[in-house]
Amino acid sequence: xxxxxxxLLEVQNLKKxxxxxxxxxxxxxxxxxxxxxxxxxxxxxxxxxxxxxxxxGKTTTxxxxxxxxxxxxxxxxxxxxxxxxxxxxxxxxxxRDMQIIFQDPYASLNxxxxxxxxxxxxxxIHKIHTSERDDRVAELLKVVGMDSxxxxxxxxxxxxxxxxxxxxxxxxxxxxxxxxxxxxxxxxDVSIQAQITELLRELQRKFGMAYLFISHSIPVxxxxxxxxxxxxxxxxxxxxxxxxxxxxxxxxxxxxxxxxVPVPDPGSRTKRIVLRGDVPTPLNPPSGCRFHTRCPIxxxxxxxxxxxxxxxxxGRAAACHFAS
Amino acid sequence: xxxxxxxxxxxxxxxxxxxxxxxxxxxxxxxxxxxxxxxxxxxxxxxxGKSVAAMSxxxxxxPPGKVLAGEILFQGRDLHAITERxxxxxxxxxxxxxxxxxxxxxxxxxxxxxxxxxxxxAHPEVSKVSKREAWAHAVQAMxxxxxxDPDKRARDYPHQLSGGMRxxxxxxxxxxxxPELLIADEPTTALDVTIQAQILELLADLQKRFxxxxxLISHDLGVIAExxxxxxxxxxxxxxxxxxxxxxxxxxxxxxxxxxxAAVPRLGSSRTRQDLNA
Numbered sequence: 001x002x003x004x005x006x007x008l009l010e011v012q013n014l015k016k017x018x019x020x021x022x023x024x025x026x027x028x029x030x031x032x033x034x035x036x037x038x039x040x041x042x043x044x045x046x047x048x049x050x051x052x053x054x055x056x057g058k059t060t061t062x063x064x065x066x067x068x069x070x071x072x073x074x075x076x077x078x079x080x081x082x083x084x085x086x087x088x089x090x091x092x093x094x095x096r097d098m099q100i101i102f103q104d105p106y107a108s109l110n111x112x113x114x115x116x117x118x119x120x121x122x123x124x125i126h127k128i129h130t131s132e133r134d135d136r137v138a139e140l141l142k143v144v145g146m147d148s149x150x151x152x153x154x155x156x157x158x159x160x161x162x163x164x165x166x167x168x169x170x171x172x173x174x175x176x177x178x179x180x181x182x183x184x185x186x187x188x189d190v191s192i193q194a195q196i197t198e199l200l201r202e203l204q205r206k207f208g209m210a211y212l213f214i215s216h217s218i219p220v221x222x223x224x225x226x227x228x229x230x231x232x233x234x235x236x237x238x239x240x241x242x243x244x245x246x247x248x249x250x251x252x253x254x255x256x257x258x259x260x261v262p263v264p265d266p267g268s269r270t271k272r273i274v275l276r277g278d279v280p281t282p283l284n285p286p287s288g289c290r291f292h293t294r295c296p297i298x299x300x301x302x303x304x305x306x307x308x309x310x311x312x313x314x315g316r317a318a319a320c321h322f323a324s
Numbered sequence: 325x326x327x328x329x330x331x332x333x334x335x336x337x338x339x340x341x342x343x344x345x346x347x348x349x350x351x352x353x354x355x356x357x358x359x360x361x362x363x364x365x366x367x368x369x370x371x372x373g374k375s376v377a378a379m380s381x382x383x384x385x386x387p388p389g390k391v392l393a394g395e396i397l398f399q400g401r402d403l404h405a406i407t408e409r410x411x412x413x414x415x416x417x418x419x420x421x422x423x424x425x426x427x428x429x430x431x432x433x434x435x436x437x438x439x440x441x442x443x444x445x446a447h448p449e450v451s452k453v454s455k456r457e458a459w460a461h462a463v464q465a466m467x468x469x470x471x472x473d474p475d476k477r478a479r480d481y482p483h484q485l486s487g488g489m490r491x492x493x494x495x496x497x498x499x500x501x502x503p504e505l506l507i508a509d510e511p512t513t514a515l516d517v518t519i520q521a522q523i524l525e526l527l528a529d530l531q532k533r534f535x536x537x538x539x540l541i542s543h544d545l546g547v548i549a550e551x552x553x554x555x556x557x558x559x560x561x562x563x564x565x566x567x568x569x570x571x572x573x574x575x576x577x578x579x580x581x582x583x584x585x586a587a588v589p590r591l592g593s594s595r596t597r598q599d600l601n602a
Contacts, residue, residue, distance in 0.1 A: 053516035191583060191584060193587065194587040197589070216516065218591065219588075223589055242593075246591055246594055247594070257517065259521075260518045261517060261591060262524075263550070264546045264548075264573065265549055267570070267574075274525050275518045275522070
């Protein structure tokens with residue numbers, strides 16, 4: 001049934017390496033492979049979730065897609081255009097259709113600007129002259145569940161949840177086709193998290209934009225996503241529908257990640273898969289399969305041969321020699 | 325429940341913070357108890373007063389905050405009434421604490437072995453030891469919390485360790501004097517979920533090995549459900565509900581607890597919902 005829905009965003013072989021200087025004034029010594037050959041696609045109006053632990057490259061992926069960070073190589077096709085080949089002006093025009101919501105609602109709103117100007121700024125940047133800009137701002141605030149009286153106030157007068165709503169209103173201003181939501185609820189208390197998640201769901205129903213939803217929390221990603229990609233050390237290790245990923249994960253890392261989620265039900269204290277050791281540094285990732293140092297089923301082959309992300313039926317894919 | 329099985333009993337604790345014309349009642353008439361060898365989960369959202377309650381037990385509240393009233397009975401002795409000197413012989417040796425953020429709780433310019441040894445040397449009433457012996461205790465404590473290669477790691481500085489290893493160091497430091505009660509304030513909140521699973525497993529294992537009683541403070545109902553035997557739910561400085569872990573999670577009676585439980589994102593939503601951007 002999804003065959004009819006066109007693809008909005010297609011990311012192919014995306015790479016972003018950050019150079020690291022070993023010592024003061026020395027020559028470039030190595031690179032952090034933050035995003036290393038990542039491919040996925042997002043359909044119009046769907047939510048694609050990217051999940052993984054700190055340092056796995058999920059945020060860098062989100063930003064590289066928008067060219068907020070310039071990727072080193074790869075292809076990002078968005079709405080018919082190859083973003084990485086666009087000039088500055090062309091890119092700026094395209095950015096109307098792709099917006100971002102940030103994790104920290106305290107850092108992402110300018111404390112010296114009134115809400116009127118924060119939410120209204122996209123119109124100025126994109127030279128959309130509307131005589132009744134204030135009306136538009138008031139309307140946007142209403143859409144995210146806030147009173148228009150908020151316009152004359154400053155960010156510090158609002159709680160974390162309210163600020164996140166303001167950030168969402170700003171992202172919605174130009175009616176984008178894609179919103180990259182980078183950990184939009186991680187800084188919030190659970191009761192507020194639930195409100196913001198519900199708001200994002202409702203807005204999607206109303207306006208039909210797609211989300212690239214980035215989070216470290218599998219339960220949060222599952223709530224909103226139709227499909228999910230799991231990242232580990234700069235690579236996508238598994239992609240599938242939310243139900244496939246959460247209920248029959250095939251990659252041993254996904255299995256451990258899901259098993260590690262504490263369940264708010266004391267009746268279900270089950271034996272979990274506890275991974276040994278720490279996540280290795282992306283500065284010098286392990287040879288072969290990057291997960292082999294912590295993998296409970298690793299064999300000799302995993303040390304040498306890197307598994308490719310390959311289709312294993314039903315529209316799902318996993319990067320493990322043993323997944324089937 | 326008889327009161328003889330409680331290792332800690334807090335009665336009518338009140339802690340406030342003062343500004344020139346205002347009083348914020350961070351902990352407002354709070355009572356709870358910790359059974360010997362068991363874990364009490366103290367759960368609540370930001371600002372509910374759970375950390376302030378825990379810090380009040382060890383008199384770690386400084387101005388403009390003040391513990392105004394209450395009894396803090398630790399093995400029958402009222403910690404609120406004893407002198408600072410007496411309290412010092414309890415804090416860190418018989419009751420100790422693990423904090424949320426291991427990077428800010430550790431001294432960045434001292435190797436971790438010395439920091440753990442410091443805890444031993446600070447409590448001559450527990451064991452009067454030389455610096456060398458204290459170091460040996462520190463290395464053993466690091467071995468107890470399953471830090472690989474503890475002899476070498478003890479010479480590392482905090483920045484050389486990962487987040488999970490730093491939290492293990494914090495736990496080693498808290499346990500090196502073999503306390504009876506451990507207060508763990510959001511010990512896994514700063515950690516990734518696979519590392520959190522390691523630390524929770526470690527705490528459960530140490531509790532069994534050393535017969536520790538524990539207060540686990542968390543905003544995460546999932547963590548509480550896994551670890552605690554009894555639960556106290558805090559909101560706006562008050563305990564709104566207490567009970568066994570199964571009571572709280574299966575038949576919470578207070579609307580705040582019910583709301584909190586309903587808000588927790590649970591795995592499985594992809595199976596029950598219908599209209600997802602299809």
